[in-house]
Amino acid sequence: MPDLDIVPFKDRCQFCRKRRVTKQCDFPKGTGAACSAKACDECAVSLGNEIDLCPKCVEMVVKMQKKL
Ligand SMILES: [Zn+2]
Numbered sequence: 001m002p003d004l005d006i007v008p009f010k011d012r013c014q015f016c017r018k019r020r021v022t023k024q025c026d027f028p029k030g031t032g033a034a035c036s037a038k039a040c041d042e043c044a045v046s047l048g049n050e051i052d053l054c055p056k057c058v059e060m061v062v063k064m065q066k067k068l
């Protein structure tokens, strides 16, 4: 039947706005809370150990590493 998966707006990845959210960003924001941005499989970057980062945090980490 339909191979197009219609994802409800609230379940959509906030980065690509197409795919379903499957991950939440685990990047610590400094105050003990995680970033918690919601991303899909494609947008989230897994660091293993069940740690996933959203594209924004990945960008931040890359910038931080360039400064070092
Ligand atoms: Zn996405």
Ligand SMILES: [Zn+2]
Binding pocket: 025, 026, 027, 035, 036, 037, 053, 054, 055, 056, 057, 058
């Ligand atoms: Zn994040």
